[in-house]
Amino acid sequence: MATVLSAAEQRVLLQNIPWEVYEGLLATQQDASVPRYTYDEGLLEIMSPSAEHEHANDVIRLLVNVAAEEMAIDVAGFGSTTYRRKDLARGFEPDASFYVTHVKQVRGRATLDLTTDPPPDLVVEIDVTKSSLDKLAIFARFGIREAWRYDGTRLTVFVLVAGQYVERQASDVFPGLAAETLTRFIGEARELERPVWLHRLRAWIRSHRV
Numbered sequence: 001m002a003t004v005l006s007a008a009e010q011r012v013l014l015q016n017i018p019w020e021v022y023e024g025l026l027a028t029q030q031d032a033s034v035p036r037y038t039y040d041e042g043l044l045e046i047m048s049p050s051a052e053h054e055h056a057n058d059v060i061r062l063l064v065n066v067a068a069e070e071m072a073i074d075v076a077g078f079g080s081t082t083y084r085r086k087d088l089a090r091g092f093e094p095d096a097s098f099y100v101t102h103v104k105q106v107r108g109r110a111t112l113d114l115t116t117d118p119p120p121d122l123v124v125e126i127d128v129t130k131s132s133l134d135k136l137a138i139f140a141r142f143g144i145r146e147a148w149r150y151d152g153t154r155l156t157v158f159v160l161v162a163g164q165y166v167e168r169q170a171s172d173v174f175p176g177l178a179a180e181t182l183t184r185f186i187g188e189a190r191e192l193e194r195p196v197w198l199h200r201l202r203a204w205i206r207s208h209r210v
Helices: 019-028 051-070 135-142 179-188 194-207
Strands: 002-006 011-014 036-040 043-047 083-085 090-092 096-099 122-126 146-150 155-161 164-168
Touching: 019 036, 019 043, 019 083, 036 135, 051 096, 051 122, 051 146, 051 179, 051 194, 090 135, 135 146, 135 155, 135 164, 155 179, 179 194
Parallel strands: 122 146
Antiparallel strands: 002 011, 011 043, 036 043, 036 090, 083 090, 096 122, 146 155, 155 164
8 A cells, every 4th residue: 555645755655565665675785875765663764855855865965064173172984874673674765864972883884783783863854745654763763863854944853762752942963053053054054154054053053152
């Protein structure tokens, strides 16, 4: 059974899909950025992002990298890497993902195996049209330390505590970056020229270092 969930940001939900079919689809899309797949115990969501989605993703990725540079935090971005574990019967492709704690362990790696490798410290989910799957529950099963979710108007920070995500006012991975501030800068990126926006972002981070 297939259900089309949104025409603007095309999402299709398939049910009763075997793990082997999911892996077969991934094999045919090895170097493609779209569509993106999320697998959750037989449920398979296929998503093709909209222009709004990709613009927000571009801004957030840039914001993270600038923050890491200004805070002197070593970070490795793994983008929309496919993270999957057969033993959990789950897999996902975030909009962005970053390693901080274990960055030296994974930097330069061509492939990752999350049965032996650590998960990313931070994943970003752009959820403009509302996924039918509980992405936070999937991230929690993988033990991802922090998740940012942006719904088109607001960014929310979730930190993993005892296996469950708790909404927080600010990031743990990037101390001092508040969800309210992140939301503001994402919004300003729509209005300002990129050099002006970057200058303001860097100036704010430098003046608010923890």
